[in-house]
Amino acid sequence: MSDTVGFFDETYDAEQLPDPLPADPFELVVDWFGEANERVSRLNWNTMSLSTVDGRGQPSSRMVLCKDIYQRDGVLVFYTNYTSRKARELDANPRCALLMHWDELGRQIRVEGRVVKSPPEESDRYFVSRAWESKIGAWASEQSRPIESRAALLEKVMAKVAELDLDVSKIVDGKADELVIPRPPFWGGYRVWAEAVELWCNGAGRVHERARWERDLTENGTRYEAGAWSCTRLQP
Numbered sequence: 001m002s003d004t005v006g007f008f009d010e011t012y013d014a015e016q017l018p019d020p021l022p023a024d025p026f027e028l029v030v031d032w033f034g035e036a037n038e039r040v041s042r043l044n045w046n047t048m049s050l051s052t053v054d055g056r057g058q059p060s061s062r063m064v065l066c067k068d069i070y071q072r073d074g075v076l077v078f079y080t081n082y083t084s085r086k087a088r089e090l091d092a093n094p095r096c097a098l099l100m101h102w103d104e105l106g107r108q109i110r111v112e113g114r115v116v117k118s119p120p121e122e123s124d125r126y127f128v129s130r131a132w133e134s135k136i137g138a139w140a141s142e143q144s145r146p147i148e149s150r151a152a153l154l155e156k157v158m159a160k161v162a163e164l165d166l167d168v169s170k171i172v173d174g175k176a177d178e179l180v181i182p183r184p185p186f187w188g189g190y191r192v193w194a195e196a197v198e199l200w201c202n203g204a205g206r207v208h209e210r211a212r213w214e215r216d217l218t219e220n221g222t223r224y225e226a227g228a229w230s231c232t233r234l235q236p
Helices: 002-011 026-039 085-092 120-129 132-140 150-163
Strands: 047-053 059-065 068-070 075-081 095-102 107-117 187-201 209-214 217-220 223-226 230-233
Touching: 026 068, 026 095, 026 107, 026 187, 047 075, 047 085, 059 075, 059 085, 075 085, 075 120, 107 217, 107 223, 120 187, 132 150, 187 223
Parallel strands: none
Antiparallel strands: 047 059, 047 095, 068 075, 075 187, 095 107, 107 187, 187 209, 209 230, 217 223
């Protein structure tokens, strides 16, 4: 029996999840996220799929960027326009699913959780760090709303530059370090409090590694109180 197990260990050699599994999945989530930053070659290595559901039960997915992870609370953060389709759906049903997949690492993170808006100061800090072009774009775009042409969109951008009374003389060689652009009140972050986390590692012959953690969340104002995680391995 031991020889047979050894044969299959070699045949299906792959990264393995710890045994025993850690009590808190975010130990691994944070480690994997950091390794993706170092090892994944694509520009937006922190891309994740965000899935929401509207009032008819119609799901929709799109890509957003994971901009922060709070390990202690088990929270992931992304930013968007608060009038966009995703935001409207989250207002009606503040639950979502997230997915990060890295082919180069043979890893995948799935998260299901509840959503609250980030504190204004958190959104302010991140907005300051954005490129000046992206700041203007956030002001100009009524995200997810129809528009007749690209030319009309660019006209809106230029009109917003004039409305904000921006000193474009501070834009030198494409840089505008001294150009102050405030955060739009309709734009900011969301915090996703994880209720469930699944971690997956690629294995030969579809003998993958997979585990799931779950916990209970109790709403407490603008945050949640979290119970202890329970975990189990899953068959691939």
